[in-house]
Amino acid sequence: xxxxxxxxxxxxxxxxxxxxxxxxxxxxxxxxxxxxxxxxxxxxxxxxxxxxxxxxxxxxxxxxxxxxxxxxxxxxxxxxxxxxxxxxxxxxxxxxxxxxxxxxxxxxxxxxxxxxxxxxxxxxxxxxxxxxxxxxxxxxxxxxxxxxxxxxxxxxxxxxxxxxxxxxxxxxxxxxxxxxxxxxxxxxxxxxxxxxxxxxxxxxxxxxxxxxxxxxxxxxxxxxxxxxxxxxxxxxxxxxxxxxxxxxxxxxxxxxxxxxxxxxxxxxxxxxxxxxxxxxxxxxxxxxxxxxxxxxxxxxxxxxxxxxxxxxxxxxxxxxxxxxxxxxxxxxxxxxxxxxxxxxxxxxxxxxxxxxxxxxxxxxxxxxxxxxxxxxxxxxxxxxxxxxxxxxxxxxxxxxxxxxxxxxxxxxxxxxxxxxxxxx
Amino acid sequence: xxxxxxxxxxxxxxxxxxxxxxxxxxxxxxxxxxxxxxxxxxxxxxxxxxxxxxxxxxxxxxxxxxxxxxxxxxxxxxxxxxxxxxxxxxxxxxxxxxxxxxxxxxxxxxxxxxxxxxxxxxxxxxxxxxxxxxxxxxxxxxxxxxxxxxxxxxxxxxxxxxxxxxxxxxxxxxxxxxxxxxxxxxxxxxxxxxxxxxxxxxxxxxxxxxxxxxxxxxxxxxxxxxxxxxxxxxxxxxxxxxxxxxxxxxxxxxxxxxxxxxxxxxxxxxxxxxxxxxxxxxxxxxxxxxxxxxxxxxxxxxxxxxxxxxxxxxxxxxxxxxxxxxxxxxxxxxxxxxxxxxxxxxxxxxxxxxxxxxxxxxxxxxxxxxxxxxxxxxxxxxxxxxxxxxxxxxxxxxxxxxxxxxxxxxxxxxxxxxxxxxxx
Numbered sequence: 001x002x003x004x005x006x007x008x009x010x011x012x013x014x015x016x017x018x019x020x021x022x023x024x025x026x027x028x029x030x031x032x033x034x035x036x037x038x039x040x041x042x043x044x045x046x047x048x049x050x051x052x053x054x055x056x057x058x059x060x061x062x063x064x065x066x067x068x069x070x071x072x073x074x075x076x077x078x079x080x081x082x083x084x085x086x087x088x089x090x091x092x093x094x095x096x097x098x099x100x101x102x103x104x105x106x107x108x109x110x111x112x113x114x115x116x117x118x119x120x121x122x123x124x125x126x127x128x129x130x131x132x133x134x135x136x137x138x139x140x141x142x143x144x145x146x147x148x149x150x151x152x153x154x155x156x157x158x159x160x161x162x163x164x165x166x167x168x169x170x171x172x173x174x175x176x177x178x179x180x181x182x183x184x185x186x187x188x189x190x191x192x193x194x195x196x197x198x199x200x201x202x203x204x205x206x207x208x209x210x211x212x213x214x215x216x217x218x219x220x221x222x223x224x225x226x227x228x229x230x231x232x233x234x235x236x237x238x239x240x241x242x243x244x245x246x247x248x249x250x251x252x253x254x255x256x257x258x259x260x261x262x263x264x265x266x267x268x269x270x271x272x273x274x275x276x277x278x279x280x281x282x283x284x285x286x287x288x289x290x291x292x293x294x295x296x297x298x299x300x301x302x303x304x305x306x307x308x309x310x311x312x313x314x315x316x317x318x319x320x321x322x323x324x325x326x327x328x329x330x331x332x333x334x335x336x337x338x339x340x341x342x343x344x345x346x347x348x349x350x351x352x353x354x355x356x357x358x359x360x361x362x363x364x365x366x367x368x369x370x371x372x373x374x375x376x377x378x379x380x381x382x383x384x385x386x387x388x389x390x391x392x393x394x395x396x397x398x399x400x401x402x403x404x405x406x407x408x409x410x411x412x413x414x415x416x417x418x419x420x421x422x423x424x
Numbered sequence: 425x426x427x428x429x430x431x432x433x434x435x436x437x438x439x440x441x442x443x444x445x446x447x448x449x450x451x452x453x454x455x456x457x458x459x460x461x462x463x464x465x466x467x468x469x470x471x472x473x474x475x476x477x478x479x480x481x482x483x484x485x486x487x488x489x490x491x492x493x494x495x496x497x498x499x500x501x502x503x504x505x506x507x508x509x510x511x512x513x514x515x516x517x518x519x520x521x522x523x524x525x526x527x528x529x530x531x532x533x534x535x536x537x538x539x540x541x542x543x544x545x546x547x548x549x550x551x552x553x554x555x556x557x558x559x560x561x562x563x564x565x566x567x568x569x570x571x572x573x574x575x576x577x578x579x580x581x582x583x584x585x586x587x588x589x590x591x592x593x594x595x596x597x598x599x600x601x602x603x604x605x606x607x608x609x610x611x612x613x614x615x616x617x618x619x620x621x622x623x624x625x626x627x628x629x630x631x632x633x634x635x636x637x638x639x640x641x642x643x644x645x646x647x648x649x650x651x652x653x654x655x656x657x658x659x660x661x662x663x664x665x666x667x668x669x670x671x672x673x674x675x676x677x678x679x680x681x682x683x684x685x686x687x688x689x690x691x692x693x694x695x696x697x698x699x700x701x702x703x704x705x706x707x708x709x710x711x712x713x714x715x716x717x718x719x720x721x722x723x724x725x726x727x728x729x730x731x732x733x734x735x736x737x738x739x740x741x742x743x744x745x746x747x748x749x750x751x752x753x754x755x756x757x758x759x760x761x762x763x764x765x766x767x768x769x770x771x772x773x774x775x776x777x778x779x780x781x782x783x784x785x786x787x788x789x790x791x792x793x794x795x796x797x798x799x800x801x802x803x804x805x806x807x808x809x810x811x812x813x814x815x816x817x818x819x820x821x822x823x824x825x826x827x828x829x830x831x832x833x834x835x836x837x838x839x840x841x842x843x844x845x846x847x848x
Contacts, residue, residue: 020597049607076597076601077600077601077603081604081607082604082607083605083607083609084608165826168826169828170729170730172827173444173500173725173729173731173732174726176501177729180438180505181441181508183472183475183507184507184508184509189724191726213829277704277722280701297722297723297724297725298701298720298722300721301597301598301610301613302594302598302615304601305594305601306594306597308593308733309732309733391825394820396818396820401815402589402592402735402737402812402816402818403596403632403815405637406596406597
């Protein structure tokens, strides 16, 4: 094994779908590491996530100014690039893990900060285990991130709160719009949101309606099999009472036959299969069954990239888990994840705790049963108590000439030290 | 004709699709009228627009507190309700115009402020003409509003700047997202925007890319017939250069056969016709022709309701045209519209001028030819100079518990004075 000094470098990578605040975690990692230069050398980032490590395509974050790094706090998406690349199991592809360690060794990396969801927690754990068995110990710390909010132990996942705020705000605004138009035109507005497996984001749509601003919102959760008749009755009842209705539909809603509701076997005029969203499907059904005029939207990337309407709570927590990851590394921890611990709902108080990766990897946190209202189309007061603090506070980015000013880093490559290429 | 006093009341109504700032115009009208109580009595609003006048369903805005009226400035959509109801021509339905005047007379209304687009400018003009010929003169002032930005004479239309800011911001944010994912996943992001006839909103997508933040954006304008081969070449070139690309597609883009590109004759598994958006159509073509992974979004109402990211310039102008409408009425004007006059681009300066309704009604302002780049997929520097000032400045609404706090008025009905019903 190669050159070694007591002061190890750190490796940081972003994994999977990006969020409005994953760079705030990067900011927390890098700023905190910079405060401990005597203990941590440089922070190298993987260009396009873990692929950067496998191909020895590392970014030297020490080339970035303090100002640029600080700007990561308010810049959405992945500043170093992310990837959808799941390492196979150790048994299936030990070679990949060994390569990671070879690269880490070549660059004197002793800290591995992996910023992602459940899959990356698993990778993080395996890297730490294998490194140990190979006699090149790495302190592997997982930094939680996912708009899906499905990691266990942590109270919530950085990235989720900002999507939730975007969806709640958008549903409120669109509800005001359709309310104005309902007399002669659109009566139902449908918005499709992310969340293939868990209905956390869909649930956030229900936050649009509050005690002091009651709005008719019907939510379609992926946890609840779509029941067309019951759904139409729910929409019809809202329209009868309020004159209009908003529908928040999760992309993951399934038909009774187990298929995604979005998958209607659409064909174009030439018979080619077409992939539509679930929002237009629900819209067409409403037209067919209730004869009501509708409008529909699909938020897609707009929801998770919307840094302009990020939740301050979410930004603060994203930064805090990045910061805590480095502090844990400095304290000699390994195979852990900083977790958000809720101390109280009202007033909302939280702290950073520690979760062993063994308990995080491959565990998916679903919506608790008690969070969906009995009729299946809304959230319970308990769910509201849980969600509300997560969207609190605004943290607007700086604007210039009307547009948010986000940073783009120089992303200078670290000179390669290995002469072997790696095919991925 | 009934009770008359020298101090006339005013009637205000919102028409057509609502915007993030139409209530700012209402705020301008009502606040200004309240400052001239010796000249203008009460401001009555039409419940659901002109329908409220036809059915004598008037709202007494004097029942609202100064605070509630001030909150209209930052509340999206139509606070009194709007409608899609175009009065027929005088020849076709004189009865409707006569009814309006009957209602105005019954409520001692001498000022008619109609807040809408081209159709309502026409209605406004006709009401004033007919009223005169019936011996019940009304001062009819049109207050411009339309996200489509297609009214003549005025430099731009209140409502447009905020949609433009939302679209430019969203395209910038989504571009950052897709840039992070492009290595292994999504390479093209497509967002569908409003604008069936004119490409103003689509053009705003191109603002996402600036000198200090260059982004690959391809715009599909309704003014340019869709050329699949040329479009694919444009996307392919961007992806080759940047690794990814964002596409902004107007809902109004047409195929060479003259049909909307969105209209692909989609059928579900049962053969039922399905209405999809144009974004998924473009996405499927990109997959088919270039084999690139895509994501798509349809902004729909979210774009025009997004008061949280409104342009301050737009809010100020929306208020100013409302205010000016009342000032024009007080100055004895009739059949006019306050118009925004651009004094200079840099620094951006504007004032309120006056446009005769005869020159506004039934004239649609299209994108000038010199605003679309030669290849048909972007905007020219001239277009950028025109658009940029319109999205400048932020004017965030107040937030409470993480959500924008918009006002909902009491909307107390004015007691009816006529004993005749009116069928619409």
